[in-house]
Amino acid sequence: MKYQPVPSEIGPERITVMQGQAHVGSGRSEILTTVLGSCIACCLYDPVAQVGGMNHFLLAEPQGGRGTVSDETYGLYLMEVLINEMMKKGASKSRMKAHIYGGANMHAGMTRIGDANAAFASKFLNDESIALVHRDVGGESARRVDFDPVMGRSRCRTVERVAAPTQTPTLRPQKVRGDVELF
Amino acid sequence: MSQNINVLTVDDSASMRALLKAALTSRGYEVVQAVDGVDALEWLDRNPGVDVIVTDINMPRMDGFGLIEALRGQSRFRDCPILVLSTESSDEKKARARSAGATGWIVKPFDADKLDSALRRVTH
Incomplete structure (x- = not known):
């Protein structure tokens, strides 16, 4: 596994990026962090604007959700939220570089949802012409990811299975599920 | 099935x-x-037009607000329905789109059935 060290100075605020969230660095000293099982975290960074951010998503819907189309739509949504928020802070999509982490298949014999999540992330980045500079995906271990959004550096460590987040997807925000408002 | 409805999507x-x-x-x-x-305006300059336009807001070169304003400034697009499809959902952004001349606002992630229903409503 390839590590890209995060500065160890005391002081940076640690911000946890939960499943279903995207967070862009404020420009202050801070570390974006998350723990992943089969979920994917995508870290994007524009080295010129020194703007970075992380999202954390799982394509699978909770029970009662819709089909594969809405699954993909949800992944696209969280990628687009991250990209748009970075662009608002001066980043350019054409300069963005990506790291992706997670996508573990935590339970042998079950659907390899981690592989599907990782494949989605890789395809998205390829389709959007965003350079994928580092990936650490697959396997059967949970991961903790730390990302410095100002320097664009990340660190990924495997963690004990017991520390892995639940495999049950959290409910998605209903207020952003295709609401239509005609003026 | 919504046959013969021509949609221009901008994203x-x-x-x-x-x-x-x-x-x-x-x-x-x-x-x-x-x-x-910009790409949308260039395409529309070269072609007879469409029945409805669905546009994102955050885009390089010309964003969705600029596109709506440019289209409403042309007589042939004054009545063409324009739906915004965006991850944004703030009242401020919606008000700006409405002021520019948008017909409606749909929040991503979109639901294909709701989008279909909205397109039918604004084109009939």
Whole structure:
């Protein structure tokens, strides 16, 4: 596994990026962090604007959700939220570089949802012409990811299975599920 | 099936364009696509027009607000329905779109059935 060290100075605020969230660095000293099982975290960074951010998503819907189309739509949504928020802070999509982490298949014999999540992330980045500079995906271990959004550096460590987040997807925000408002 | 309804989608994300095209063509729409506001205006200059336009807001070169304002400034697009499809959902952004001349606002992630229903309503 390839590590890209995060500065160890005391002081940076640690911000946890939960499943279903995207967070862009404020420009202050801070570390974006998350723990992943089969979920994917995508870290994007524009080295010129020194703007970075992380999202954390799982394509699978909770029970009662819709089909594969809405699954993909949800992944696209969280990628687009991250990209748009970075662009608002001066980043350019054409300069963005990506790291992706997670996508573990935590339970042998079950659907390899981690592989599907990782494949989605890789395809998205390829389709959007965003350079994928580092990936650490697959396997059967949970991961903790730390990302410095100002320097664009990340660190990924495997963690004990017991520390892995639940495999049950959290409910998605209903207020952003295709609401239509005609003026 | 919504046969013979021509839709122009405007979005800088190739992934979103592909998803929109699949969702709309499977429901019978004729779909053409542009990558931003400038691309959309250039296509519309060269072609007879469309029945409805679905546009993102955050795009390079010309964003969705600029596109709507440019289209409403042309007499042939004064009555063309224009729906915004965006991850944004603030009242401020919606008010700006409405002021520019948008017909409606749909929040991503979109539901294909709701999008279909909205397109039918604004084109009939």
